[in-house]
Amino acid sequence: MEEYLSHLRVERGSSPLTVSAYTTDLCDYASFLDGRGVGDADDVDRACVVAYEADLVDRGYATSSVDRRVSVIKGFHRFLVREGYARRNPTDTLQLPKPPERLPDVLSASQVGAMLAACTGDGPPEMRNRAILEVLYGCGLRVSECTGLDLGDCILEEGYLRVVGKGGKERISPISGAALEALGAYLERGRPALAKPYAKPTAAVFLNVRGGRLTRQSVHAIVADAGRLVGVDNLHPHTLRHSFATHMLEGGADLRVIQEILGHSDISTTQVYTHVSRTHIREEYLSAHPRA
Structure with a gap:
């Protein structure tokens, strides 16, 4: 996680606010996996990620917040595979629903x-x-x-x-x-x-x-x-x-x-x-x- 966050800061040029939000999301994800006894990247399967998604819904997170966290997780797992920390990406087949188009609020x-x-x-x-x-x-x-x-x-x-x-x-x-x-x-x-x-x-x-x-x-x-x-x-x-x-x-x-x-x-x-x-x-x- 530390290496991924460093990658966001240094290579991707993400803002401190973005890195802070990713840190919060990934710590929550890691805590959930720890509670399920999952401590290695290769032990995470699609069912783990789907269960985490369901847990977020049960905790009352809005659909947009759940989608954002799952998107963060997908990026994290891609990084793990690319850098050789994991052999497979459990989120490969996980699809995010397309959010409904919402027109921005404007003043006259x-x-x-x-x-x-x-x-x-x-x-x-x-x-x-x-x-x-x-x-x-x-x-x-x-x-x-x-x-x-x-x-x-x-x-x-x-x-x-x-x-x-x-x-x-x-x-x-x-x-x-x-x-x-x-x-x-x-x-x-x-x-x-x-x-x-x-x-x-x-x-x-x-x-x-x-x-x-x-x-x-x-x-x-x-x-x-x-x-x-x-x-x-x-x-x-x-x-x-x-x-x-x-x-x-x-x-x-x-x-x-x-x-x-x-x-x-x-x-x-x-x-x-x-x-x-x-x-x-x-x-x-x-x-x-x-x-x-």
């Missing part, structure tokens, strides 16, 4: 505008929160990419951010308009007030009230609070990313351009927004056509 452009208009205040935390919301929606960043921004990543005079995405992959994200204005104002007047002289020096763009890097959990809370201002409960940062992509597509942006900005390695991931856009087109048709 008017909802986003109302939310941002409701986020007022000139204090440093308020300026920071406004900049976070503008950047999440204006640049389509993931929450981890937003909290991971450093001062050197903000090349505002040229209108772009250097973003480190999944697997440590870097990309350039354009920033302009309201997002550029809000981020510039925060860096000029808000961040200096949040940077405490007694705090450990950090290059992080977004700081907490103690002068340290803002956490993902804090950004989740900031976004959820902003959503409640316009009657949207449990608003998630990723919804702003989905909204960015959908509104870009509806505005005529090329799908490949959206893929590049979002940092998707596969165009099929980006294509989900074409389905959202079709829904928008149908709604527009039904509301506008006199005989629809």
